[in-house]
Every structure is written in C-alpha cells, then in structure tokens.
Amino acid sequence: MEAPSMAAKKRTVLQFSSSQSLSARVHPLVVFNICDCYVRRPDQAERVIGTLLGSILPDGTVDVRNSYAVPHSESVDQVALDIEYHHSMLISHQKVNPKEVIVGWYSTGLGVTGGSALIHEFYSREVPNLIHLTVDTGFAKGAGTIKAYVSNNLSLRDRQIAAQFQEIPLDLRMAEAERIGYDTLKATAIDKIPSDLEGMEASMGHLLALIDDIHKYVDDVVEGRIDPDNKIGRFISDAVGSLTKLPSSDFEKLVNDSLQDHLLLLYLSSITRTQLSLAEKLNTAAQIL
C-alpha cells in the first residue's frame, strides 16, 4: 500500500515504502534452538540474538527452518555483533544445506527495542527483505509469544527517521513435532521412546476418544441439549459414509487375505531366524578333528 506523495505544494508527507503482504512459517526446530541458546546464554547477557536460515517459497511466504545464535554485546546506546562468527557459521551451515539462506534474525524478549533497529539495519545490508522474530522467553504476558515483524523505513522527504516494525502473520508449523509425537517433546523427561506396539495402542486410544466425543455430541444434539451445527453434521455423515460398503463376504475375503499374507511373512522371518542360529552353530562349532 502506498501513501500518495504530493510532492508539490510544499507539503512534506511521510512516505511508507511498500511492502507486499508477507507471512512467515516457522518450524519447531527453530523454537527449540532459540530456547536452547537462551538457556545457555552467558550470564551478563539479557537476551540472545541470532540468525534465521530458511528459504522463500514461491508464494512469497518465508519458510524459517534453522537458526543459530550469534554472540553479541549490548549496552545502553550501542550494540556490537560478532560479524566474523556470523559469517563463518553461515558458511558452515551452507556446506551442509546450500539451499538455506539468511531470511532474517531473531531475538528473545518481548518487544522490539532501539538496539533491534540497528541490528536489523545491519542484517538488511546483506539480505534485502528480511523478517525479525521475537520469542518471548520471559513469558511476560503469561504465555510464550512468538511474533514476526518486517521493517518499514519511514522517511521524511528522503531522510530516514525511523524504522517501523510491522507485524506479519506467523504460522507455527509443527509438522515434524507431530511426527515424533508431542508427548515425547513436551515432557521434561521420558523414560524411553515408545515402541511400535505402544505407539499403536496410543493411537487407538486417541481414535476411541474421538469416537466417544462424536457419540456424545450426536446424543446431545438429538436430545436437544446443543444446537445442531450443519457443518459438523455434514462432516460426521461424510466420515460415516466413507466406510466402504463392500458386501460382507468380499470384505471378509479381503481381510483374511491380508491376514494370511502377514502370517506368511511372520513364518518366513521365524524360519530365517532358526536358519541363522543353525548356521552360526555350524560356523563356529565346526572343528577339524
């Protein structure tokens, strides 16, 4: 959006540089990294600053996939960042994954401070369009807030006055965290990684809980305790309708065939194991008499 500049008539107008609507996506690894760096920060530092790596997707979203901390020192009126370190870490990271480039920088703490503007300017010398992520590790608002900003330069007749940090929508993609299971990542200590069958059990438990919920909901609606919601009703009927309506003999045959296949595989694997123990006996026990 561009505010029209009426340069004539000797009026000075604040000019906003245009910014397309940007949005950002953050992977859970970044959050983990930032928290870990915060926990390990040197005693005199109040906050941690670091670089964000990632890529820009074709639709303009910034995909933040990795990050690393950069040592810095801050005092009241100046900020010093270890540029050497920043560059050498960047080179090292790019050796592993050349597609990840700098997309921004992060800092812990709630708001955007004066020092941040300077750091943002430094980073913007390297990358034109970058985002700034703040992760509130102090839980100031009673909740951990993660916000992303883009900076717009406010200039008054070609003279830059200030940088305005504008918030952009943030999408915290937890896809990888889901794969592992939130339970593993949430708790402070887990005794062991759940095995295959235990995971199965957990999933079935979830499914059962879901079905119970739906059951309760339908009961409530039928008895008039809750107002029926058409959308939910449609979802439920879709779900029930997607259960394949095969004639039961065909279905039985399908299930039995699969069962037999799996039993065959189990049989093969037990034969292999007996073969292994036999072979081992032959190998080591054989002697020339």
Place this chain on the structure above:
Amino acid sequence: MPAATARSFLQVAATEEVAPPLRVVQIEGLVILKIIKHCKDHSPSLVTGQLLGLDVGSVLEVTNCFPFPMREEDEEIEADGANYQLEMMRCLREVNVDNNTVGWYQSTLLGSFQTVELIETFMNYQENIRRCVCIIYDPSRSDQGVLALKALKLSDSFMELYRSNNFTGEKLREKNLSWVDIFEEIPIKVSNSALISAFMTELEPDTPVTQCDYDRLQLSTSSLMERNMEFLIECMDDLSLEQQKFQFYYRSLSRQQAQQQAWLQKRRAENMARKAAGEEPLPEEDPSNPVFKPLPEPSRLESFLITNQISNYCNQINGVSGQSFNRLYLMKALHED
C-alpha cells in the same frame, strides 16, 4: 596409625576410576529434531553428523549435534572435513554449547547399517573418547509413525577381539562370543528443558489426534514389507556366499591334511630304507614343502555382520506385521457395526 582405613593421597591418585557401565543415553528433544530434519532433508542418501554432550556417570547425555556435509570421494575434501568440524566446534563453544564429542549419528535405510565401516568408525572414536555411542535413525520408517531411533555401542569383548584382528573359530568359541554380542543396544531417554516444554505445551494444537496417529493407522504397508523382504533375500544370498567360503576352506584343509599324511608316510618309509642302509634319517617335517603351508582361515566377521542385519530385518518384519494385525482387526470390528 590408621593405615588400614585411610589411604594416602598417592594411593587414591594412583587407583584408576572404574567407569560405571553405560546404562542409558539421554537425548534432548532438540537433538532428535535436528537429526530428523537432517536425515529427512537428504533422504534417500545417507548422512552422518556429530553428537555433542556430556558423559556423566552411567548416563551419556547428548545435548547438541551438528551435521556433516556430504562428502564426495575426493582426497582434498578430507582436510576440508576436518576443518569444518573444528570450525563448528569452535563456534559452538562460543555460545556455550557442550564442546565434548560423545559420538556420531547416521541415517540408514530400513535397518541395513551393520557394516565393517561402522565398526571401524567405532574403533577410531574409541581411541580418543572413553565412551562413545552411535545413534541410528531410520527415516523410511517414520512413514509408519514410528520414531526409529537406536543407540548402539560395541561390546567390550568384541572390541578386544577386533583389535587383535583374530576371528578364527577357536578364539570365538573361547570367548563364547556369538553374533548377538557385537552390538549392544542402549535404551534412550528423552529430556527437555523446562522452557521448551512450556513452549510446546503452549503451542500444541488442541486436537487429540495428530499426523502421527494417521500414519500409524494407515492400512497399506506393502511397499515397506516388500523392500524389507528384498533386502532380506539379498542378505541371505550374501550369507550363503560366506558359508560357501567356509565349506571351501574346510574342504581344502582336510585335503591338505590328507596330503600331509601321505607325505609323512613316504618320509617314514624312506627313513626305514635309510636306516636299513645305515644313513641318517631325514627329518619328519619339512616346512619348505608347500603341503605344509598353513591355510588362512577366513574371517568370520562378515558373516556375523550379515547375520546381525538379517535378524534386524526379521525383527522389523515382526513389528510391522504385529501392527498390521492390529489394524486389520480394527477394520473388521468397524465393519461389523
């Protein structure tokens, strides 16, 4: 003088600490995420990386890790690789990450990781670090909703044997070492700092069902099983090759012994003749004769490793079959309603 109860300082300093055996590997959630990301980004090629952490008592804590860049088969890249490692360690040290190498991780394809290179890498690491561990991650099984992470270590008895590079049948029988004793699997514990667990609790969506559950409840496992079976069949072929080598060795050994006997008979007959003629008897052994050359016994290491791999595949097949049975019965029950 309480000499019996109090030990002099010299004595205490001289006694070596006996390291408690490694019982558990404690990994941080951060490390797991990093490993998964690195392996997934580069799959299907196999990647490795370094683990950093602390060695505390009977627990090996892994607190951070960094990936290794892909290495092409080039001589000059060797020096680059070492430089990269040093650079990373130095940089991580500056942000207070534990600078202590405790092992390495690698990705694998359907559990086919037991190779001689693994053992060699272990021996290399073992020279410098007292306790190191190798973490194996299998990205292809994450489609099944399983976190396939394993921590491995070579057993001590195997390490001694490997150093002496002696894998003959007698030695193995002596030490009572079989193929199960090569690798020891160590249980993994996951730990997270309080800050990150607060964040995750906050950011978790409210749905009780996650993608993980969807993956687990999927009915189609045939591609995974097929690949497993293929690998299993290949390994069986390798195993039979190894066994043929042994058979060949035994056959040639028995043939050689028969030749030795024949030669000995001839010598004895000659000696008798010489004694009758009054000459010096010839020695009964003749090391220069090729009949007496000892045959080298083929090493059993390969066959052990292959056996390990096969048993791994079998275990996986068992696991997946078990899961499939669950799913099929679930389907059946759903249908009956």
